[in-house]
Amino acid sequence: MPINYEATSMRDGLCASLNATMVGSRVSVCGWVAKRREHGEHLAFLDLRDRSGLLQAVVEGSLDVRPEYVVRVTGTVSLRPEGTRNDRLATGDIELSQCDVEILAHAEAPPFQLDDRVEIDEQVRLRYRFLDFRRELMQENLRLRAKVNASLRRSMEAQGFCEVETPLLWAPTPEGAREFVVPSRLHPGDFYVLPQSPQIAKQLLMVGGFDRYFQIARCFRDEDLRADRQFEFTQLDLEASFVTQDDILGFVSLAVLDAAEAATGVRPDTIGSMTWAQALDLYGTDKPDLRFGMQLHDLSEVFASTQVKAFSASCVKAMRVPGGASYTRSRLDQLTEQAKELGAKGLAWFKLTPDALESPLARFLSEDEAAAIRGVDDAEVGDLILCVADDYVSACKVLGTLRVAIGSPPVGEGPHHYVWVTEFPMFEGIDDDGNLTAAHHPFTMPHLDDLDLVETNPLDVRAQAYDLVLNGWELGSGSVRIHRADVQSRIFSALGISEEEAQSRFGFLLSAFKYGAPPHAGFAFGIDRLVAIFAGEENIREVIAYPKTQSGADLMTGAPKDITDRQKRELSMKITPKG
């Protein structure tokens, strides 16, 4: 007999651990009453639920329990009589008979039904999250998450990484995301902040000689919430020294593939890669969903000297929508509207019918132009071709968004298609003060070939920065860091960060780098998102025990809440009345 780790002083095991090989044993199990079915005063059935599932107990006589009572049932494992087996239950071949039922706790009727017969409003689920946890869905999702965490930790340790915890109370470094601030009692008027990520802490670990660090780290960003974004989220954070980008990609790939295997039972193929420029060109986004085709095609040359006004732009991009010729006019109007909201001047569509190209624009096209449209992506009769004419980046992005809107399968469908997106641009654009903004963060190492463009053509500089993308979700990003003072000061200067400003914001990092910083690089990816995709959930709240609503409220605790006057006094805080 294997050791039964589930046995305790009160129970011999879990409900679903009982099976036909144990027939005749007298056992005790504990759990909640899922259902009671009474047949007069001589016979009653009780479905007992624990985290493993349901087990039917047979009671001879009446049974004074209500749903969600906590009970300990002692009975004899028995085969069910012929014809009364239940295929829909894992334990449907057996039951506990001659049961004694001990009530451990009474329970009021729950505010919503736990039997999954109807979908419950998330508002109600969150208010009573502790009851929501009793449902199989939440048990599975949170246990899946635990499995992924355990697997990541195993994988990182096997790769020689050292787990180091970094502070949650950190120094403000205003930059990027808005920070959560924590007032200091001992230093009135001063504040800690909760880290957006352990970025600087882990780079200092590299200076300190921990050449492979990782952490399952909680990160905080006070930005508006979304289906895939909470104030606080969990990342597998890692950093390594004496490595190149390829080393990091290798470490992370191994960890993710290990986690995927642990979570899904299937080890995915190795993770492929494409450059940021390729992703934009073919998919119109930096986080391509590779579960489906519908790649973008460039018709700029064909339309270079077109007479058609709608196509007179520096770039014409086209996309084939298989079977799209059946789209109604209102659907096409909707897509056109969406394209305009995304900043396009318009959206041209062409239905491939047996006779012709069907489109308001068809009669204006030259023969070559019509042929080019017909030939997009080996289009066939019954397909639809969508075109956007604009500057290159806009055309790609608009069509890329429509591609996802039209073609993207639900999260739970299709294979898990991982891809590395590399060679992100170093700078994103220009801020209000006329300075360049960093696409990743200011410690990102430029591509060495592009170093001299920093001063001349900064927007063409590629960074040694990379993202991991899964089915159109950005899982995480990382970069090779700058460890050379000369390069760092050129980047700061390109970003319009003065020497003094750099010192006041990141002084402790810059001074640490004076004492011998090894070349280093790292990565961090969101565990909430990874687990959500493994679980087939559209929404990371489904894999977070106590998530917040879109307005940042915790419906169970009522947070955020006022604090007492005494607390305010201790913190030297004075609140200006609202309005």
Next chain:
RNA sequence: GGACCUGUGGUGCAGCUCGGAGUGCACGCCGCCCUGUCAAGGCGGAGGUCGCGGGUUCAAAUCCCGUCAGGUCCGCCA
């Protein structure tokens, strides 16, 4: 900061266009009956500020305005 959707006994819905008594359905809850059920079954019952406030009207769940809560998205997220 903005757009759109939702809000009706404990739960999930219908009713809202086209105003006419809190009307209906399913589940749950309470009581009684029932010796093999398992979404048990039968009979009976309780349970409502139609999110909230204002307006229009003889009359508002229904129309209008505002507001709150939840959701999806844009902005935002180095």
